[in-house]
Amino acid sequence: MLNKYFKPHESFDLNPHRYDIGIFTGLKDGYEDNLFIKKLFELPEQEYDAYYQYHLTYYLDKQPQGEKEFFTFVWQIVLRRVSFLEHKNPFSSSHALEIKTLEKLLNFQKYLRSIDQWQTQKTLPEIIVDQQGEIVKLNAKIIKLKEENKKLRELEPKDFIDIREGRQRTLYHLMLQIRELKLEDKTHLTNATTLNIWCKMIARYFRVDGEQISLQSITRYFGLDDNADHTKYKDILAKDRLFTIVPAKKRSL
Secondary structure (H helix, E strand, C coil): CCCCCCCECCCCCCCCCCCCECECCECCCCCHHHHHHHHHHCCCHHHHHHHHHHHHHHHHHHCCCCHHHHHHHHHHHHHHHHHHHHCCCCCCCCHHHHHHHHHHHHHHHHHHHHCCCCCCCCCHHHHHHHHHHHHHHHHHHHHHHHHHHHHHHHHCCCCCEEECCCCHHHHHHHHHHHHHCECCCCCECCCCCCCHHHHHHHHHHEEECCEECCHHHHHCCCCCCCCCCHHHCCCCCHHHCCCCCCCCCCCCC
8 A cells, every 4th residue: 555644754865854754765655554653652742743743734735635534544553553452462571562552552542532523433422421521511601601690680770760851961961070070189080991881871770751761862972982073972051061060178177
């Protein structure tokens, strides 16, 4: 069988890539599986991904849609070698070396499982266990979301502050003043994360004769950011400016 999966050591190349498989004279057909495993045994576990990706890139250059085929081929190589070692005589003189080799293969097999996008190598019971695990995670997430939703509902207003009909702009004027109030150190009394929060607060907690106030109607009187085009916003008319907030006089102790 011609090698098509792995990047070979080019014949007589004195400076090959360390992941190339083969010998100085090249890669002999039919030995690519053995040489792939042999090279694997020379690598630390931390390099498994780099080694796999190196040969995958080589294969995808020729077969752009062949990622699954490459994975399956590598998996079968490892699976056959694991099966072979598991059936070896445990009392042979090479048993210690075979156990070490088997451990190396099982670690690489564990890596392969971690990148298996297709679950092609999992048995039905394994797939069911994985799905049950996902269901448990999703149920836990649902419970958490329900708890968060419950807390949010507790914060939702059940009662409202009612404004006399036609006097909502007087409230807006007061809110606009509060928004601009400064303390003695010249810092603002309030610091909203967004200017739009003032509009949302009014829409959520206030009513006009029991009727909800539309957010859009409130926004007309509030500049939503410092760079906003203020020609799009309305001024509070003088007839609605019934109250003015002024600093209190300092009292001597």
